[in-house]
Amino acid sequence: MMRLLALAMIVLCPVLPASAADFTPSLDSMIVDYIRPAMSDFAGATEKLPEAVTSVCRTGDEKSADAFKAAYSQTLQSFARIQFLRFGPLLDDDRLSRLAFLPDPRGIAQRQIRKIYAKQDADVGAPESLKGKSVAVQGLTALELIAFDKNSALVLGQPGERKDFTCAYAQAIARNLATTAESLVADWADPAGYSAVLLSADAGNERFHSSREAVEAVFNALVTGLIIVRDQDVLPALGSSREDAKPRRFPFSRSGNAVVYLTGELRGVQDALGSLDLKELTPDDFRWIFDTLTFEFGNAQILLTRLQPPLRQTFREGGSYEEVKVLAIALKSIRDTMAEELAGALELAGGFNALDGD
Known part of the structure; x- marks a missing residue:
């Protein structure tokens, strides 16, 4: 009798449509298995940039140049793996644009950076004052423009009248990148932060129903x-x-x-x-x-x-x-x-x- 009742319940209860599925475990899996590790990888990569800038600016030799190029490339790779996560912490405080000003088909960043060099604006050499400037003159895109020439050769740390100015500017960018990456890690690790917004939707919140x-x-x-x-x-x-x-x-x-x-x-x-x-x-x-x-x-x-x-x-x-x-x-x-x-x-x-x- 109990077996017949169970079979009847199966017949009477059709498979729930996908729209009625609970996606909370999927969201939790993505946060734990992808987002948090990817943010940590980005932070780990950016953490190496300030020292790489210091080294290439101090010696300018082939070894330090290769180390900077490797650190920059690793940072780009790890940033590429998170830049599409355009919700929550990455958008707070315009972080995404501060990390990389993309796309820039009209060359806005290059024009603004030229003006900075023309004025010898010392404010770009300090992380805090740089952060208050246009997003186009900070982040990975700006660092590329000042560290490499148009033929992909590294110019950061090479002799010239602009060396000290460029090195201070590059160091400020590198430190801000590292600070922003640390903030992203902290925000995604916070159980009461945006993770909770995604995971408490079925319980009712202002963002997701x-x-x-x-x-x-x-x-x-x-x-x-x-x-x-x-x-x-x-x-x-x-x-x-x-x-x-x-x-x-x-x-x-x-x-x-x-x-x-x-x-x-x-x-x-x-x-x-x-x-x-x-x-x-x-x-x-x-x-x-x-x-x-x-x-x-x-x-x-x-x-x-x-x-x-x-x-x-x-x-x-x-x-x-x-x-x-x-x-x-x-x-x-x-x-x-x-x-x-x-x-x-x-x-x-x-x-x-x-x-x-x-």
Whole structure:
């Protein structure tokens, strides 16, 4: 009799639709397994920058130059893995723009930095006063402009009348980057901070009314991350043809780190998506999506490994231009698979482009 009753209960209680699922465990998994470790990695990388600046400015030899370039590259890679997390702590106090002023197609940062050098504005040599200036003249993008020339050669620490001024400016940027990274780690570690906003949605909070709304915000940040990689970082560099290509439009191409940055962006989105562990919440008929995404992300990464940095010098050589054209197609496919197929299977409001404020 009890067995029959149990069977009857199964028949009478249909499987809950995805829209009724509790996404809180997925959000918790992403916070614990991806966001917090990624923020810690970024902090660990930026922590090395001030000493790297000090060393290259003190000696200017090949060893210190290589150490600075390695520290800068590592910082870019770790930043690329968090820059798409455009919610909560990364947006507080305009931190994202302070960390990197992107995109900057009109060269605003370069123009403002030229004015700083023309005036010999000593305020940029102190972390606190630098923080009060335009976001365009601080962060990783500004550090690249003052540390590398247009041919990707390191000029920081090299002899010249601007050496001391540039070194003080670079040190202030490096210290602010490290301080901001530490703040991000602390904010995400705070159990009463933004983590609580995401994880208490079903209990009712002012930002999200359900865990579904919370995961939609996170999911759309990942989709927006893919849009940024393709529409802001790749397509402008491609131009309309090989002859019209503008490799300087690749992010961080000046320092020869475009491939490093693009690889980090893509790997970050993939790892963040994996940390949500959404497969168990996806109907069986749609679980093929995850294998497809693994394949598509893998293809995109293979294309990136075929590119020879620095792209400013190599982009028009060999098959680099064609590889990036295929990369743009692959990125669109990944975006469509996530925003249409996966979002549809989970009944999420996917395909939202946060950059447009839709």
